[in-house]
Amino acid sequence: MKIFSIINAIGAFNKLTSADMPIPDAYKLQKLTAALQTDIAFFNEQNEKIIKKHGGEIQGNGTVRYPEENTSAAQAEFEELISFETQTEIQKITIKASENINISVKDITALEPFVEFII
Secondary structure (H helix, E strand, O other), rough: HHHHHHHHHHHHHHHHHHHOOOHHHHHHHHHHHHHHHHHHHHHHHHHHHHHHHHHEEEOOOEEEEHHHHHHHHHHHHHHHHHHOOOOOOOOOOEEEEEOOOOOOHHHHHHOOOEEEOOO
């Protein structure tokens, strides 16, 4: 699984982990998110190295601005990072959809590699 899929789903996981759900579903979700934490930490560490290496400055909106002469190299390294295939074994979990879980279509799409919602 590409690390981008994991990073792309962080916001959706945050919403889902805040929802009330039956204990078995909450347990499965907790185990899944715990398994992903190593990959998220790896991404954050490597991204920070890329930013420092190429003189990037984090802007107020969260984007990174690089000196013009470093932009191409930084973008190439970032593309390599988000394309990285993780070694984490992910077992897709099933969660029963309920009125307590309010997420968007965008969130469901981001969670597709990890969660199957049962109606």
